Amino acid sequence: MTNDTLQASREWWSQRWLDLLDSYRFKKRLERARNYSRQGNVLSIEFKGAKVLARVQGSEAEPYKVSLSLDAFSDEEWGYVIETMSHKAIFAAKLLAGEMPQNMEEAFTTNGLSLFPFTLGDVHSKCSCPDKANPCKHVGAVYYQLGDRFSEDPFVLFQLRGRTKEQIISDLRKLRSAKVKATTPETSETQTPILSTQYSVKIGAFWQYHEPLESSLVVIAPSSSETVLDVLGAIPLAKAEENVVNLTSSDVVMKYLNTIYKEVSQKAVLAAMNIGAS
Incomplete structure (x- = not known):
């Protein structure tokens, strides 16, 4: 499968994440990271709050430990974002269906935030390998794997910013329910x-x-x-x-x-x- 075919088959939010890594100037290191990802060298990925913890098999017998995170938004910032989401029914409908609305970023940019990192420098990563370069091929492999995770579940991206799927859906439902109650007129008409x-x-x-x-x-x-x-x-x-x-x-x-x-x-x-x- 060619790169163009792969890009066409990915969800837009997943491709947006991978485009950031592909902009890295050390292409050979990226190629090794991509191979690690494809060959199954990423042994495990788990989420601990807003942080990603992974184990990647390298040249040594003991797998390397990788951590990756973004700057999480504060409760106040998330409050503004979810309030913006609640104004558009399509956002709630798409997210409940497990999809990322095409213009989802508007809910963040309207409040002076960015869902996606601007540069690789905005992605905080560490690896236990001796390579001083960051991202190393082990971090890169985890980065590629996350692209696939985002395609399967867009809420993973929100989790890196500090909110789980359950929290977002719950907050959206509460806000939309409150809006419906506030706009429903009182009447004694027979139903x-x-x-x-x-x-x-x-x-x-x-x-x-x-x-x-x-x-x-x-x-x-x-x-x-x-x-x-x-x-x-x-x-x-x-x-x-x-x-x-x-x-x-x-x-x-x-x-x-x-x-x-x-x-x-x-x-x-x-x-x-x-x-x-x-």
């Missing part, structure tokens, strides 16, 4: 049921414009046979166990949203007609 009381929508919340409308601007048009739901198609939900009416979870949601859509449209038309008649 429309959907096979289960777990799913309900307050119809009154769809039409709350209390300012007078300019009657000359009101246009009442017949409802189109094709709605936004028709254009979007079925919601890609996993199939639930079939119930008594043989409906999947996607069928149930689509049927319910169609009902809501028609009711809201009718309320809008009635409100417009009342204004126009006054």
